[in-house]
Amino acid sequence: AQKITQTQPGMFVQEKEAVTLDCTYDTSDQSYGLFWYKQPSSGEMIFLIYQGSYDEQNATEGRYSLNFQKARKSANLVISASQLGDSAMYFCAMREVYNNAGNMLTFGGGTRLMVKP
């Protein structure tokens, strides 16, 4: 079974509108972290936002916020006031505690976001 599922292969959003990118995850760990990365056409993965499993409040970073619903095992990314530069692939990833030595991430399949002018 996939650990990270992103059900939207592609999405369009009008410039200046908000958009939600879905992510569900599967883990039996109580301690884990969830990450969102952006990958523009240049290829580099850019870290956007992080949510720890014990964080009581939803994470926010500028125009990015994470809608964390622990019971549903979902960690959706909300981008407010979309900009043309937001057009990219977006990946959800999970870090499970790993033998106290690593920082392994499991990635979802990604969502391609296209912002329309």
Added chain:
Amino acid sequence: ETGVTQTPRHLVMGMTNKKSLKCEQHLGHNAMYWYKQSAKKPLELMFVYNFKEQTENNSVPSRFSPECPNSSHLFLHLHTLQPEDSALYLCASSQASGGIGYNEQFFGPGTRLTVL
């Protein structure tokens, strides 16, 4: 140089060639990673190095051989590759730690590899 750098950015090689990918991080991190990103597949972790020791080999074929001479440099040696190995190879670094801490991975721009 800042962040994580990778060279070359593009590489075309034949199946009988031997080549190496290089990654360097300037962030003072002590963990480094190789990922493979193929079309239509999720990002796949290949290797993990913590404090220069390999702690993960994610069932990668032996035609891929990693080398980590120090905590700032990571290489991926390639030999007798197959066309299906064509992909974007991403290097990343982070602080290694136990627990769930906020240790995001910083990625390089990747090497686009084409095997003919």
